Amino acid sequence: MPPRTVAGGPTSERPEPPTGTVALLFTDIEGSTRLLRKDPDSYDRQLAEHRSILRAVFARNAGFEVSTEGDSFFVVFDSPLRALQAAAEGQRALTKWTHSADLRVRIGLHVGEATRSDGSYAGLEVHRAARIAASGHGGQVLVSGALAAMIGDLLPADLGLRDLGQFRLKDFDEPAHIYQLSGAGLAAEFPALRSVRGHRTNLPSQLTSFIGRERELDDLRALAESHRLVTLIGTGGTGKTRLMLQVGSELLDRHGDGVWLVELAAISDPGLIAQEVAGAVGAPEEPGRRRLDSLTDFLRSKALLLQLDNCEHLVVGAAELVDQLLVACPNLAVMASSREALGIAGEVVFQVPSLGVPDMSSQDDHEQPPDARFERIAASEAVRLFRDRATAALPSFRLTPANAPAVAEICQRLDGIPLAIELAAARVTVLSVDEIASKLGDRFRLLTGGRRTALPRQQTLQALIDWSWDLLADRDRTLLARLSVFAGGWTLEAAAAVAWPNLEGDLAGDGGDVAADEGRVEGVGAARAEGDAKLDTLDGLSRLVDRSLVVVQHLETTRYGMLETIRQYARDRLMASGEAVALRDRHLGFFLALALEAEQALVGPDMVPWLRRLDDEIDNLRSALEWSFEADPDRALRLSLALKGYWRSRALSSEGTERLARAARLVLSLPPPDPSADRDEAILHARVLAAAAEAFASAGTAGPAVAWAAKGVALARATGDRQTLGEALGGQTMALVFSGQVIEPELRDEVADVVEQTGNWWMLAMLEGGSALGSLAAGEPAEAEARVATATDAANRTGNAFAIAFAALSHGRVSGSLGRVEEARHWFREAIGAYQEMGDQRFVCAVRSDLAHALRQAGSYDEAEALYRQTIHGWQHFGNRGAVANQLESFAFIALARDDTDRAARLLGAAEAIRDVADAPMTPYERPEYDRQVRRLRESVGAEAMTSSWAGGHALSLDEAVSLALSPLGE
Numbered sequence: 026m027p028p029r030t031v032a033g034g035p036t037s038e039r040p041e042p043p044t045g046t047v048a049l050l051f052t053d054i055e056g057s058t059r060l061l062r063k064d065p066d067s068y069d070r071q072l073a074e075h076r077s078i079l080r081a082v083f084a085r086n087a088g089f090e091v092s093t094e095g096d097s098f099f100v101v102f103d104s105p106l107r108a109l110q111a112a113a114e115g116q117r118a119l120t121k122w123t124h125s126a127d128l129r130v131r132i133g134l135h136v137g138e139a140t141r142s143d144g145s146y147a148g149l150e151v152h153r154a155a156r157i158a159a160s161g162h163g164g165q166v167l168v169s170g171a172l173a174a175m176i177g178d179l180l181p182a183d184l185g186l187r188d189l190g191q192f193r194l195k196d197f198d199e200p201a202h203i204y205q206l207s208g209a210g211l212a213a214e215f216p217a218l219r220s221v222r223g224h225r226t227n228l229p230s231q232l233t234s235f236i237g238r239e240r241e242l243d244d245l246r247a248l249a250e251s252h253r254l255v256t257l258i259g260t261g262g263t264g265k266t267r268l269m270l271q272v273g274s275e276l277l278d279r280h281g282d283g284v285w286l287v288e289l290a291a292i293s294d295p296g297l298i299a300q301e302v303a304g305a306v307g308a309p310e311e312p313g314r315r316r317l318d319s320l321t322d323f324l325r326s327k328a329l330l331l332q333l334d335n336c337e338h339l340v341v342g343a344a345e346l347v348d349q350l351l352v353a354c355p356n357l358a359v360m361a362s363s364r365e366a367l368g369i370a371g372e373v374v375f376q377v378p379s380l381g382v383p384d385m386s387s388q389d390d391h392e393q394p395p396d397a398r399f400e401r402i403a404a405s406e407a408v409r410l411f412r413d414r415a416t417a418a419l420p421s422f423r424l425t426p427a428n429a430p431a432v433a434e435i436c437q438r439l440d441g442i443p444l445a446i447e448l449a450a451a452r453v454t455v456l457s458v459d460e461i462a463s464k465l466g467d468r469f470r471l472l473t474g475g476r477r478t479a480l481p482r483q484q485t486l487q488a489l490i491d492w493s494w495d496l497l498a499d500r501d502r503t504l505l506a507r508l509s510v511f512a513g514g515w516t517l518e519a520a521a522a523v524a525w526p527n528l529e530g531d532l533a534g535d536g537g538d539v540a541a542d543e544g545r546v547e548g549v550g551a552a553r554a555e556g557d558a559k560l561d562t563l564d565g566l567s568r569l570v571d572r573s574l575v576v577v578q579h580l581e582t583t584r585y586g587m588l589e590t591i592r593q594y595a596r597d598r599l600m601a602s603g604e605a606v607a608l609r610d611r612h613l614g615f616f617l618a619l620a621l622e623a624e625q626a627l628v629g630p631d632m633v634p635w636l637r638r639l640d641d642e643i644d645n646l647r648s649a650l651e652w653s654f655e656a657d658p659d660r661a662l663r664l665s666l667a668l669k670g671y672w673r674s675r676a677l678s679s680e681g682t683e684r685l686a687r688a689a690r691l692v693l694s695l696p697p698p699d700p701s702a703d704r705d706e707a708i709l710h711a712r713v714l715a716a717a718a719e720a721f722a723s724a725g726t727a728g729p730a731v732a733w734a735a736k737g738v739a740l741a742r743a744t745g746d747r748q749t750l751g752e753a754l755g756g757q758t759m760a761l762v763f764s765g766q767v768i769e770p771e772l773r774d775e776v777a778d779v780v781e782q783t784g785n786w787w788m789l790a791m792l793e794g795g796s797a798l799g800s801l802a803a804g805e806p807a808e809a810e811a812r813v814a815t816a817t818d819a820a821n822r823t824g825n826a827f828a829i830a831f832a833a834l835s836h837g838r839v840s841g842s843l844g845r846v847e848e849a850r851h852w853f854r855e856a857i858g859a860y861q862e863m864g865d866q867r868f869v870c871a872v873r874s875d876l877a878h879a880l881r882q883a884g885s886y887d888e889a890e891a892l893y894r895q896t897i898h899g900w901q902h903f904g905n906r907g908a909v910a911n912q913l914e915s916f917a918f919i920a921l922a923r924d925d926t927d928r929a930a931r932l933l934g935a936a937e938a939i940r941d942v943a944d945a946p947m948t949p950y951e952r953p954e955y956d957r958q959v960r961r962l963r964e965s966v967g968a969e970a971m972t973s974s975w976a977g978g979h980a981l982s983l984d985e986a987v988s989l990a991l992s993p994l995g996e
Contacts, residue, residue: 042089044141047101048108048172049154050088051133052079052115054096055163058243060128071124072096078122079115079130086111091145095239099155101146105136105175109206112166113184117210120164129163134206136172143423152234156194157203160219164212170202184208192218195274196234219275225283227305228273228332235271236413237380237406238264245272245375249330249360250279252373253351256336256361259377260573260588261489262444265362266334268377273332273360280358282329290335295342302331302346317346321353328356336363337572338496344369364493365571379441379588380406383433399426407436407446414450422453431458438465440588444489490594493574502598504565505574509595510608513644514578514586520566521558523611584641609652616642616649617660620667627670628787630824633863639671640864650684658695659706662688662713669716673723674827674865679904682720689717689733700743708749711740715756722759728944730760751780755788759795762948768799790820790828794835798950801842809839830859834872841879849879870899874908878915882954886919893919897987907945909983910936914951916990918958925994926966927974933959934978935986 054060054075061068079098083090086107088100102108112132119130135157137150153169161167173186180186186204194201207213248255249272257265273284287305289298299317303310308323310316324331331350336343344367347359351371361367366374383405402408403424411432415422424432435458439445452461494502507524508515515523566585569575574591578584587595599605619642626635639646646668653661665688672681692713698706714737721730734757741753754776761768773796780788794816800809813835820828837852853876860868877892893912900908917932940946947955963971981989 042141043101043103045138046136047103047139048105049135049137049139049151050100050102050108050112051155051158052098052130053158055129055131057096058240071128074124075119075128075130078118082115082118083111086114101139105172106179108134109168109176109184110181113206113208113211116164116166120210131158131161131163132166133158133161134166134172135169136175153194153197153201156197157201160192160194160203162215165215166206166211168204168206170204173204189218219278226277226285228270228284228286234413235267236410238268241268241377242272246275248373248375249276249358253358254347254372255375256363256366256372257375257377258363258366258573260442260591261364261493262442263377263379264443265377269332269334269360269362273330276330280328280330282327284330284332286332286334288334289339289343293338295339298339298342298346317349321350324350324354324357327354330358330360333359333361336361336367337365340365340367343367364573380410380443382407382436382441399429402429402433407441408432410443411436411446411450414447415453418451419453428458431462434462435465438589440590442588442590445590490591493572496572501565501568505569505595506599506602507604507608508587509592509599510612511645512648514584516582516584517559517563517566519615520585521562522615523608525558525562610656613649613652613657613660616645617664620646620664624667624670628823628825632826636671636674636863654687658691661691662709666713666716669720672720674863685717685720688713700740704744707740707744708746711737711744711749711753715753718756718760722762734760747779748783748785751776751783751785751788754779755792758792762795786819786822787825787828790816790823790832793819794831797835797839801839802950802953806843813839826859826863830856830868833859834875838875841875841882844883846879846883850876867903870896870903874912881915881919886922890919894991897990901987906939906943906983910939910945911951913986913990914955921958921962923994926962929962930971930974931978932986932990934975935981935989938979939983939986
């Protein structure tokens with residue numbers, strides 16, 4: 026292409042993206058984090074106004090806006106002169122702006138080769154331009170020597186370039202010649218640049234870019250400016266050293282005698298610390314004097330920042346040296362990195378977190394448009410680091426919507442630990458990101474091959490954690506290994522009962538003797554578990570927290586946890602110790618006891634706090650249940666049954682249904698118990714079969730529920746236990762209803778009598794509330810209202826939030842079916858509030874669906890359709906295909922009311938196909954309206970036309986059917 030010239034004035038035309046040698050302009054707001062924290066609402070308004078001002082200026086000068094991230098602009102010009110004029114005009118416009126005193130913008134200009142890539146610009150000169158901008162202060166415009174040279178004599182008369190000299194930019198070895206733009210309307214005096222000068226420091230030049238950490242940088246700078254001793258602590262590999270060096274380079278101008286790094290990893294003798302420090306700062310050795318004394322005298326008058334890296338293995342010696350130096354040297358400041366704090370007076374501890382990772386588990390994530398999801402993944406710190414390092418290893422690597430989920434999974438599973446992510450990114454030369462993600466189960470073998478120049482412990486993930494492990498006492502190693510048995514964290518009580526390291530042989534042998542008996546863990550007496558165990562375990566946990574191997578979650582009840590990478594390492598150590606089986610048995614015993622305690626609470630007045638308690642332990646409960654199915658069938662059945670109420674309320678997709686089904690299949694695979702000889706076992710089996718039948722039916726799938734329920738009832742009758750019989754008959758009733766069968770009056774009366782005789786008010790509330798719909802279907806509205814009244818009385822007796830909410834839901838259903846819409850709306854609103862308080866999103870969806878039914882049946886089609894548009898997505902998320910089919914049928918009834926008969930027939934055909942595949946027949950309550958609507962459709966269009974459209978809908982997939990239902994009328 027022809028060479029570009031610097032000529033050119035302002036223009037209003039939309040520019041094309043420049044290529045080749047271009048002028049690069051970066052802006053950002055000085056102190057933006059501080060302003061945001063001070064007044065978020067005001068900052069947001071000012072940010073938007075500042076963007077509007079600058080955007081208009083850049084457009085007038087033919088600037089091509091590349092990106093706007095946070096508080097910054099990146100704009101490219103085909104003319105250095107236009108870039109310079111835009112910068113001057115922008116600062117002048119901001120100066121006249123009302124908020125200019127609060128929000129000040131710094132601008133950096135450079136010129137160089139830049140390559141268009143993925144809609145942006147890439148290349149070393151782009152990074153150099155960004156570094157120039159970051160060196161300035163609010164209100165200042167900095168210009169590179171390269172751009173100043175290109176401008177030459179073409180500089181406008183009202184502008185000038187003030188030579189500031191040579192400065193070393195962050196991440197660049199060679200110094201840069203920097204000028205300041207001056208002229209009318211531009212501020213003239215500023216502090217020294219925020220650059221790294223070429224003297225009074227030994228901070229190494231960084232060969233890789235610094236990614237993210239904006240908040241941590243701001244916080245650390247503020248701490249370093251107000252405290253003399255700041256210690257960065259965190260798990261190995263979290264980037265403590267890199268963050269400390271970055272802060273040090275940004276604080277150079279605040280310390281007249283510089284910033285000096287002392288690397289302690291290579292020494293093992295605390296007596297050598299003073300010598301290492303003296304060598305770093307250039308303190309002369311004085312024969313006959315202690316090295317620490319001569320160092321202290323040398324530093325006494327110095328104003329410098331001392332950075333001590335990797336203090337954890339010399340923590341006592343480092344603490345003693347720092348304490349003496351700070352007392353004797355009033356202008357000295359110290360910043361240290363360690364896996365535990367120094368523990369001396371005046372120390373401020375800064376916990377370095379892992380990098381932010383994208384949350385891929387929420388429902389909102391899956392409902393986002395693909396472009397928005399990709400942008401959110403790409404913006405996370407951990408993914409940005411992976412992309413940067415992967416591109417360095419393999420220049421052709423690109424982050425795309427197709428591979429972004431795998432990269433996000435890698436970053437999540439590596440806990441956002443920078444070193445682990447860098448090691449994973451280096452593997453893109455030989456593996457795809459999907460292959461890397463799939464191999465992270467063996468991450469300690471996969472993540473090797475770090476930089477040869479790195480410290481040995483930073484070349485593999487295994488060596489990184491070995492370093493921390495080797496610094497632990499044997500007792501703490503044992504505790505850490507045993508704590509790996511927990512999933513998702515633990516409480517002090519759980520750690521003391523399961524992992525207390527002073528068990529004195531009760532984990533010896535094959536582990537089979539460690540068992541739980543409904544609340545008591547054999548081998549640990551209650552007094553020991555409550556006394557010495559808790560105190561000793563607390564001491565051990567405190568030491569592991571201090572060493573950044575265990576993290577504390579300060580919730581209502583204090584919880585502890587590990588990063589998954591640490592947990593996997595500790596689990597490998599546990600497996601090698603031979604204690605894994607015994608620990609998993611002990612873990613199962615503890616959480617079985619917890620679940621058994623919760624089982625009755627979940628049908629009583631304390632349901633909501635118990636749900637929250639089980640929420641905290643759900644990962645542990647899942648782990649315990651998996652182990653029980655492998656190792657102890659009896660406890661597998663008891664734990665599955667105990668969690669029935671939790672799964673019902675939490676609606677964790679199909680999890681509860683699948684686990685109870687597994688328990689039912691286990692029951693059927695075992696020899697049938699003799700009810701007279703093995704009564705307790707027979708009761709357990711009957712209850713499991715009933716619970717599985719109820720869960721399958723509630724999930725909108727009949728499947729084997731009816732057969733399981735029948736076996737459960739037969740077994741319950743044989744035991745003679747009325748409580749168990751009530752549960753079994755209740756499960757049978759649910760299974761029959763959801764398989765489309767009518768409940769015979771004899772069965773309905775028997776189950777009501779049994780549960781009332783046994784005082785099972787919760788079950789009575791459920792049965793009577795549900796039976797009210799059967800009464801409506803039978804044309805008995807008075808009976809339906811009487812049943813709802815009975816359900817309400819029984820629910821109030823329990824004080825249980827779920828039962829009370831279900832009674833309100835039943836009231837709403839009956840009122841809505843009888844045309845009393847406003848009354849129904851009242852009851853549905855009450856039910857929604859109760860279900861939302863307990864966090865039961867599935868029943869919130871059910872109530873909204875029933876409200877939509879009532880509105881539709883009353884002729885309020887628009888309001889009903891708006892609700893169905895919400896609820897059909899909810900049922901898709903919960904995996905309830907029977908409910909999705911019901912929603913499609915409801916959309917079809919609305920279409921028929923609007924005379925869109927083709928759409929109605931297609932939706933009904935699609936719903937029929939879904940019910941057939943899912944084995945989810947209609948309930949007797951749903952059938953009468955369905956039959957009426959189908960007859961009306963057939964009469965409207967004729968059998969032949971209806972059959973054709975019906976067949977077209979029958980061929981649709983579930984997603985296609987939902988899209989049809991949600992499409993605008995007429996499509």
